[in-house]
Amino acid sequence: MAVLTDVEIAFSEESRGRVEIRAREGSVHLDSEDFWLSGGVEGTTAMGDRFATEDLVYDRSQQRLWTASRVRLDRANLTLEADGMEFDVEERRIRLTGEVEVVMAGSEPSEGGGLR
Amino acid sequence: MRRTGAATLVLATLLLAASSPAQEETAPTPAESAAARLGVQIQSGAAMSIRSAELTAERGESGAERIVFERNVVVDQGDLRITCDWLEAIYLDGTGGQADRITARGSVRILQAGREALCTDAVFDNVEQTMECTARTGKVRLVRGEDVIEADRIDFDLKTGKFRASGGVQVEVRSEGKAE
Numbered sequence: 001m002a003v004l005t006d007v008e009i010a011f012s013e014e015s016r017g018r019v020e021i022r023a024r025e026g027s028v029h030l031d032s033e034d035f036w037l038s039g040g041v042e043g044t045t046a047m048g049d050r051f052a053t054e055d056l057v058y059d060r061s062q063q064r065l066w067t068a069s070r071v072r073l074d075r076a077n078l079t080l081e082a083d084g085m086e087f088d089v090e091e092r093r094i095r096l097t098g099e100v101e102v103v104m105a106g107s108e109p110s111e112g113g114g115l116r
Numbered sequence: 117m118r119r120t121g122a123a124t125l126v127l128a129t130l131l132l133a134a135s136s137p138a139q140e141e142t143a144p145t146p147a148e149s150a151a152a153r154l155g156v157q158i159q160s161g162a163a164m165s166i167r168s169a170e171l172t173a174e175r176g177e178s179g180a181e182r183i184v185f186e187r188n189v190v191v192d193q194g195d196l197r198i199t200c201d202w203l204e205a206i207y208l209d210g211t212g213g214q215a216d217r218i219t220a221r222g223s224v225r226i227l228q229a230g231r232e233a234l235c236t237d238a239v240f241d242n243v244e245q246t247m248e249c250t251a252r253t254g255k256v257r258l259v260r261g262e263d264v265i266e267a268d269r270i271d272f273d274l275k276t277g278k279f280r281a282s283g284g285v286q287v288e289v290r291s292e293g294k295a296e
Contacts, residue, residue: 044232047175084169093174100171100185104214 002028007037008060011089017048017083019089021056021065039066045092053085056092063090071096075114166203166268181207186240189220198238205245216242224249233270240274247272255284264288 007026011019024039038055045051053071058064065087073080073094085100143231169187176182183205191198201222205215226233226249235249235256248271249256258281268283273294 047181080171091174093172095173096171098169100166100168102166102171102183102185104166111161 002030004028009035010035019046020044023056034058047075047092049094051074051085064088079103079105146207164191164193166191168203168204179209183207183215191220195228197227199225199227200238214242215240218242231258233258233272235270247274255286256281260287262290 004026005024007023009020009021009026016116021037021041021043023037023041026035026037028035036055037057041054041056042050042052043056051071051073053067054069056065056067059066066085068084071082071085073085073096079101080096080102082096082100084096084113086095086097088095089091123168123267136149141217162268166185166189168189170186171183171185173181173183173253185203185205187201189198189200189202189203198220200220202220204219206217206219207214210217217228220238220240224235224238226235226238226247227276232254233249236252237250239248241248248269249271255268256270256277258265258270265285265287268284270279272279
């Protein structure tokens with residue numbers, strides 16, 4: 001196992017773009033390539049989403065990033081918060097669990113209305 | 117005094133009449149008054165929040181994104197609140213800005229200013245700014261105080277607050293002059 005500080009990790013795949021993650025510290029299991037990150041974990045996805053949490057685990061066999069800590073995702077005018085997150089790296093599918101709250105910013109009044 | 121209508125009454129024409137200039141010339145019927153009281157409207161530009169126990173987001177090859185909220189879903193926008201068991205938001209351009217279509221299912225309640233719509237399926241079309249409510253079993257119910265409209269389907273125009281009830285419509289409204 002390797003212990004790391006000021007970690008930067010990237011997943012890259014031609015068809016699905018790049019996921020980048022930074023954290024203050026972490027550890028990598030050299031055999032399995034699983035890793036654990038903690039302390040100001042921040043990341044960006046190919047879709048432009050930014051996420052922040054306090055710890056994050058990568059399970060390579062399942063191609064899955066997950067955390068049981070409070071997590072926040074930001075994109076354009078959308079903010080998502082939850083008590084936990086699972087991110088399927090292969091499928092690029094995000095699952096948020098526990099007290100999920102999504103806030104979509106309002107816009108300037110315009111003709112008509114609409115759910116934003 | 118109460119007036120109860122039944123069968124195939126379609127309220128759209130009543131609603132249009134309720135909002136037309138002709139309304140000033142003739143007193144509205146109880147059904148027209150109820151229609152004006154029962155519509156649902158969206159506050160343009162207001163921020164929206166959605167809370168739930170679980171969320172799944174995935175993006176298709178086309179770039180469209182699908183976000184599904186599950187369990188104890190609560191949507192708030194301005195004075196409008198929607199609660200349901202399951203809600204899906206589709207973003208055709210995948211930017212996360214304005215959902216193009218929102219579908220709510222399972223014990224759907226739509227609340228606004230004392231008005232309440234109850235159904236099992238509600239589909240919001242953000243392009244047309246309409247909402248279609250249907251019930252898998254029983255009827256869609258639209259309630260405000262003592263006014264009750266039941267139908268197989270109720271279509272709301274979210275811009276104007278008008279709605280159209282169709283299919284086995286039953287109306288129970290208080291007559292004009294009775295205090296709210």
